[in-house]
Amino acid sequence: MAPRGPRKPPRRGRAKATEVTEAGRDPFANFGIVNPPVYHASTVLYPTLAEMERIGRAPFDHVYYGRQGTPTTFAFEKAVAKLAGGYRAIASGSGLAAIGAALMAFLRAGDHLLMVDSAYSPTRKLCDGLLKGFGVETTYYDPCIGAGIKKLMRPNTRVVFCESPGSLTFEVQDIPAIAKAAHAAGAVVLLDNSWATSLYFSPFEHGVDVSIEAATKYLVGHSDAMLGVIVTTEAHYRRVKTAASILGAVPGPDDCYLGLRGIRTLAVRLERHQQNALKIARWLKGRKDVARVLHPAFADCPGHRIWKRDFTGSSGLFSFVLAKDCTKDALARMLDHMEIFRMGYSWGGYESLILPADPAPYRSAVPWKAPGTLIRLHAGLEDADDLIADLDAGFRRLSGR
Numbered sequence: 001m002a003p004r005g006p007r008k009p010p011r012r013g014r015a016k017a018t019e020v021t022e023a024g025r026d027p028f029a030n031f032g033i034v035n036p037p038v039y040h041a042s043t044v045l046y047p048t049l050a051e052m053e054r055i056g057r058a059p060f061d062h063v064y065y066g067r068q069g070t071p072t073t074f075a076f077e078k079a080v081a082k083l084a085g086g087y088r089a090i091a092s093g094s095g096l097a098a099i100g101a102a103l104m105a106f107l108r109a110g111d112h113l114l115m116v117d118s119a120y121s122p123t124r125k126l127c128d129g130l131l132k133g134f135g136v137e138t139t140y141y142d143p144c145i146g147a148g149i150k151k152l153m154r155p156n157t158r159v160v161f162c163e164s165p166g167s168l169t170f171e172v173q174d175i176p177a178i179a180k181a182a183h184a185a186g187a188v189v190l191l192d193n194s195w196a197t198s199l200y201f202s203p204f205e206h207g208v209d210v211s212i213e214a215a216t217k218y219l220v221g222h223s224d225a226m227l228g229v230i231v232t233t234e235a236h237y238r239r240v241k242t243a244a245s246i247l248g249a250v251p252g253p254d255d256c257y258l259g260l261r262g263i264r265t266l267a268v269r270l271e272r273h274q275q276n277a278l279k280i281a282r283w284l285k286g287r288k289d290v291a292r293v294l295h296p297a298f299a300d301c302p303g304h305r306i307w308k309r310d311f312t313g314s315s316g317l318f319s320f321v322l323a324k325d326c327t328k329d330a331l332a333r334m335l336d337h338m339e340i341f342r343m344g345y346s347w348g349g350y351e352s353l354i355l356p357a358d359p360a361p362y363r364s365a366v367p368w369k370a371p372g373t374l375i376r377l378h379a380g381l382e383d384a385d386d387l388i389a390d391l392d393a394g395f396r397r398l399s400g401r
């Protein structure tokens with residue numbers, strides 16, 4: 001008999017690296033072709049009145065009308081729901097459209113929303129503009145509040161919105177503690193999970209009710225499509241799907257196809273983004289002209305302990321703070337001549353990006369204080385040493401050497 005080794009912990013289902021290659025496709029329902037086809041559709045025809053009425057009674061479960069999605073949309077949604085471990089997914093025309101639909105599904109005039117202070121700034125604009133105009137009151141809360149959120153809950157608090165780690169500043173939130181307090185007070189927990197994706201943070205195992213991803217970023221992964229996706233528990237699916245389909249911000253089938261294709265390589269891409277970001281972050285940490293590196297995998301990042309407890313990896317996006325404020329001219333000398341890191345909004349593609357940013361105007365609960373300019377990096381899939389050399393030359397231009 002073979003000697004018995006240590007007993008491995010039972011694994012629940014397959015690894016995510018396997019799921020990404022399998023989810024949302026059925027080749028033998030499609031002539032054996034590996035990938036599902038792209039269906040373009042607005043009108044869907046019904047052969048009889050009875051059939052039209054039958055499908056009309058359950059429009060979310062059939063190919064009903066282009067706005068409810070085509071089989072290509074459903075394939076993308078199925079894959080995302082499977083990876084996230086949720087009930088079903090709802091594709092949206094962009095990450096921001098997904099956030100808007102999810103918030104509007106739950107909030108009515110007179111309701112109260114708790115929004116994390118480190119939220120993606122357009123999410124804040126949605127709260128302070130449209131939602132305020134519709135009679136929804138928003139209170140911003142400290143991303144590190146944890147169980148303390150209990151004190152902010154009001155009888156009319158319907159939604160607690162989290163984004164972990166935070167945009168630009170990367171505080172990691174204690175989602176289980178927040179979810180416990182929110183649920184005890186009858187509120188739902190929405191999470192913007194774009195940074196980690198469900199590969200590195202499983203939302204529904206940590207108490208989230210509705211998980212949102214800007215699929216534009218890592219799922220699409222090639223900077224060539226706008227796409228969002230919402231995954232919910234069974235209890236909330238109908239409400240969110242109804243809101244999303246009434247708002248009508250649906251993606252085209254070609255973009256759903258690109259999202260689905262991106263998912264196939266998500267595990268390997270994220271691994272490389274992770275390694276490159278870690279190597280660059282370690283290098284930055286050793287520099288005297290860098291005051292802080294804001295990256296959840298480092299012990300001095302607010303919430304690092306929670307990241308270690310709840311996440312299974314870190315992605316390619318992080319920030320650092322210069323030791324001193326620099327002049328606009330010095331910053332331009334650095335940024336205008338980068339050879340690999342390019343300047344531009346968004347992130348999650350294969351290419352590296354660099355962006356100066358000031359979180360201060362987007363903070364109200366906890367003012368942002370830092371010695372110098374904040375720079376956000378997206379570590380792409382290039383060679384890490386080439387990326388470091390590009391940054392090193394940039395620092396030399398910045399200091400005028």
Ligand SMILES: *Cc1c(COP(=O)(O)O)cnc(C)c1O
Pocket residue numbers: 094095096097120163167192194195214215216217226227228346
């Ligand atoms: C980019 C981004 C979004 C919005 O996604 P779009 O597809 O650009 O609308 C939402 N949340 C976070 C954290 C993002 O970085």
